[in-house]
Amino acid sequence: MRAKIVAGNWKMNNNAGETQALAQGLVDAISNTDAQVVIAPTAVNLANAVTLTENSPIEVAAQNMHFADSGAYTGEISADMLQSIGVQTVILGHSERRAYFGEDDALLEKKVNQALAKGMQVIFCFGEELEERQADRHFEVVGSQLKNALYKLDAAAWKQIVLAYEPVWAIGTGETASPEQAQEMHAFIRKSLTEAYDAELANGVSILYGGSVKPANAKEIFSKPDVDGGLIGGASLKVADFKAIVDSI
Numbered sequence: 001m002r003a004k005i006v007a008g009n010w011k012m013n014n015n016a017g018e019t020q021a022l023a024q025g026l027v028d029a030i031s032n033t034d035a036q037v038v039i040a041p042t043a044v045n046l047a048n049a050v051t052l053t054e055n056s057p058i059e060v061a062a063q064n065m066h067f068a069d070s071g072a073y074t075g076e077i078s079a080d081m082l083q084s085i086g087v088q089t090v091i092l093g094h095s096e097r098r099a100y101f102g103e104d105d106a107l108l109e110k111k112v113n114q115a116l117a118k119g120m121q122v123i124f125c126f127g128e129e130l131e132e133r134q135a136d137r138h139f140e141v142v143g144s145q146l147k148n149a150l151y152k153l154d155a156a157a158w159k160q161i162v163l164a165y166e167p168v169w170a171i172g173t174g175e176t177a178s179p180e181q182a183q184e185m186h187a188f189i190r191k192s193l194t195e196a197y198d199a200e201l202a203n204g205v206s207i208l209y210g211g212s213v214k215p216a217n218a219k220e221i222f223s224k225p226d227v228d229g230g231l232i233g234g235a236s237l238k239v240a241d242f243k244a245i246v247d248s249i
């Protein structure tokens with residue numbers, strides 16, 4: 001059985017005090033759940049979040065990291081730095097990193113390889129833009145994002161990877177992919193994995209949906225057979241909303 005996962009991507013939100021309050025609120029609210037629960041605060045608050053969630057089922061992830069071990073990369077954060085404060089999971093390939101910071105498939109391939117080499121878990125994000133869906137190119141775009149960044153990996157490496165399909169047009173817009181659209185794409189992703197590797201591997205990879213997931217729509221989206229959870233932005237910033245989404249799994 002592949003893992004059910006609900007991850008909160010806090011993006012560039014919450015200062016130290018706000019991180020403390022939200023993380024503590026989630027620790028108090030979320031105890032026994034069938035889902036693996038992940039929160040991804042901004043880098044400067046990761047260490048505090050790790051401490052706050054120590055005796056809880058909540059794991060802490062970073063939102064980004066560099067591909068090099070160390071060196072002259074001003075402003076960047078290495079895998080070792082993350083691991084040294086207890087962070088073992090990193091989100092890579094988020095559409096905001098692709099769109100605003102020029103991260104492309106080739107760079108992401110290097111980042112993924114580095115995270116895997118260091119023994120970290122990766123939540124790998126990808127998804128098409130609105131114009132690409134309107135032009136009926138969404139399968140082609142998603143297929144090439146996966147192939148370019150991930151399909152040179154050994155089969156064994158996939159134990160460290162969770163996929164997160166996030167159609168760009170549904171992120172922060174209030175517009176969600178319909179449960180049918182999500183299922184259609186997730187089934188396509190699993191088929192693509194089957195073709196690149198095999199069915200056993202494809203059936204073991206958790207595929208999350210992200211894009212305007214809210215308490216009101218989470219249950220229906222999560223009920224789809226190839227949707228294994230969600231990557232949540234805005235609704236992960238409120239204890240009650242995130243808990244309701246975790247409870248929808």
Ligand SMILES: O=C(CO)COP(=O)(O)O
Binds near residue numbers: 174211213
């Ligand atoms: O980008 C997302 C999670 O990584 C989704 O954001 P929203 O849930 O705010 O649409």
